Amino acid sequence: MPTYFEKKQLVTPGELLAEGDYLAGNNTYAEDKKIYASRIGLANCDNKKVDVVALRSFYFPKVGDMVIGTVLEVGFSGWTVDIRAPYTALLRASDVLSRPFKPQNDELSQVLSGGDLIVAKIASYDRTHDPQLTVGEPGLGKITRGQIIRVTPSKIPRVIGRKGSMISMIKQETSCQIILGLNGVILVTGKNPDDEELAMTAIQKIENESHTSGLTDRVTKFLKEEKEKQEENKIE
Amino acid sequence: MNEKPEKLIDKKGLRLDGRKPEELRPVRIEVGILSNADGSAYIEHGKNKILAAAFGPKEMHPKHLSQPDRMVLRCRYHMAPFSVGERKSPAPSRREVELSKVIRESLEPAVFLEYYPRTGVDIFIEVLQADGGTRCASITAAALALADAGIPMRDLVVACAAGKIDDTLVLDLFDTEDKVGCADVPVAFMPNLNAVTLLQMDGTLSTEEFEKAVNMAIEGCRKIYEIQKEALKTKYMLIKEEEEVEEE
Numbered sequence: 261m262p263t264y265f266e267k268k269q270l271v272t273p274g275e276l277l278a279e280g281d282y283l284a285g286n287n288t289y290a291e292d293k294k295i296y297a298s299r300i301g302l303a304n305c306d307n308k309k310v311d312v313v314a315l316r317s318f319y320f321p322k323v324g325d326m327v328i329g330t331v332l333e334v335g336f337s338g339w340t341v342d343i344r345a346p347y348t349a350l351l352r353a354s355d356v357l358s359r360p361f362k363p364q365n366d367e368l369s370q371v372l373s374g375g376d377l378i379v380a381k382i383a384s385y386d387r388t389h390d391p392q393l394t395v396g397e398p399g400l401g402k403i404t405r406g407q408i409i410r411v412t413p414s415k416i417p418r419v420i421g422r423k424g425s426m427i428s429m430i431k432q433e434t435s436c437q438i439i440l441g442l443n444g445v446i447l448v449t450g451k452n453p454d455d456e457e458l459a460m461t462a463i464q465k466i467e468n469e470s471h472t473s474g475l476t477d478r479v480t481k482f483l484k485e486e487k488e489k490q491e492e493n494k495i496e
Numbered sequence: 497m498n499e500k501p502e503k504l505i506d507k508k509g510l511r512l513d514g515r516k517p518e519e520l521r522p523v524r525i526e527v528g529i530l531s532n533a534d535g536s537a538y539i540e541h542g543k544n545k546i547l548a549a550a551f552g553p554k555e556m557h558p559k560h561l562s563q564p565d566r567m568v569l570r571c572r573y574h575m576a577p578f579s580v581g582e583r584k585s586p587a588p589s590r591r592e593v594e595l596s597k598v599i600r601e602s603l604e605p606a607v608f609l610e611y612y613p614r615t616g617v618d619i620f621i622e623v624l625q626a627d628g629g630t631r632c633a634s635i636t637a638a639a640l641a642l643a644d645a646g647i648p649m650r651d652l653v654v655a656c657a658a659g660k661i662d663d664t665l666v667l668d669l670f671d672t673e674d675k676v677g678c679a680d681v682p683v684a685f686m687p688n689l690n691a692v693t694l695l696q697m698d699g700t701l702s703t704e705e706f707e708k709a710v711n712m713a714i715e716g717c718r719k720i721y722e723i724q725k726e727a728l729k730t731k732y733m734l735i736k737e738e739e740e741v742e743e744e
Binding site: 270272273274275276287289291296299300314315316317318320346347348387388414 | 534535552553554555564606608612613614615643644645646648649650651652686687688689725728729732733
């Protein structure tokens with residue numbers, strides 16, 4: 261029952277990863293007791309479970325995920341929202357208004373119109389229906405200020421870091437509020453544009469270097485250096 | 497160029513472009529060169545130059561084409577007007593429509609279509625320069641574009657042709673050999689699953705010759721697969737190397 265890869269080895273779709281009593285984890289599939297990769301990524305084996313951390317993937321909706329989406333269209337009883345997934349999501353008017361929705365009283369385009377950005381949670385989704393969103397929790401709803409940055413969805417866990425170490429460090433260093441949409445959209449709101457800019461470059465850096473080790477330390481160092489530079493510029 | 501050569505193989509047993517019968521043309525592949533596409537690849541197979549781009553999965557438009565139980569693969573093979581000696585009309589010809597279908601069907605077994613019902617993936621293949629064997633090179637590039645788009649796949653698909661010219665079986669025919677020769681057998685192949693996804697033939701071959709030609713083409717596929725795999729890895733390795741330099 262061998263495995264055919266070293267830890268963190270780059271594998272391509274179709275590469276044979278293991279043979280025998282192994283479990284097929286993320287981005288792999290099993291056929292005749294053989295495990296193959298199904299995406300390009302880094303292979304890993306943990307307790308008989310073979311995983312591939314995808315270097316390239318797209319967001320796939322899951323109930324309970326927090327996402328950031330763009331309103332596409334105002335409909336009769338709700339909105340369609342682009343959440344950068346294979347499916348467009350629906351947001352119902354009654355969910356936003358928190359009271360029964362009456363078409364004769366409420367003008368939906370005054371609440372949200374095309375192009376608006378919203379933070380929402382996925383309320384329901386299965387193979388046969390498009391995902392439905394909800395904004396009925398604190399912290400969710402229309403975005404009024406801040407900046408948006410888009411990364412590959414598979415890299416969101418790296419932005420969060422181990423037990424949230426990375427994200428809390430960036431928040432602290434830049435004194436920005438950061439909301440991570442699991443669909444790869446990140447909202448950064450700070451007190452001034454300089455802070456926002458700094459947080460965004462840090463996130464960009466994480467995306468480009470996400471598969472290397474010691475990243476948190478390097479980003480911390482990078483942020484400190486950049487902050488010093490900003491201070492110097494101010495004095496001048 | 498337009499004159500029909502009398503012999504396709506000279507006294508030394510070499511072909512018109514100086515290759516041995518079982519030799520491939522040089523192949524060069526690059527992945528991820530179009531930033532607007534979700535995935536892309538560029539292949540130079542001999543004098544063939546082909547671009548492939550993949551978009552999706554996304555909602556199908558028009559909606560009635562979507563399938564409730566699986567993802568729909570759409571494929572467009574197109575030759576640029578300047579890809580051949582005489583200007584080719586940019587309108588899709590009978591041949592292009594057929595090749596689009598053939599390429600789509602050779603890629604379908606490799607993709608996990610059942611994962612994403614009601615969605616669609618579009619593949620665009622643009623032949624910039626053609627010199628025989630474009631369908632094979634297109635399949636090789638299109639499979640890479642799909643993998644680069646992050647679409648889950650059972651295996652990569654590679655394609656290569658074999659054929660018969662002047663009573664000799666040869667690998668990887670180029671334009672003149674294809675037109676003047678006796679037979680052409682393009683084969684698309686999934687190397688890890690050891691499965692053939694496309695098998696065509698035009699011309700005449702005996703049963704034994706056919707079998708030999710198929711095996712030759714599969715051998716050619718395996719060789720191209722190594723280049724294909726490397727090309728895909730190179731794109732993702734590049735990021736790694738850049739950092740190592742940075743750290744020093």
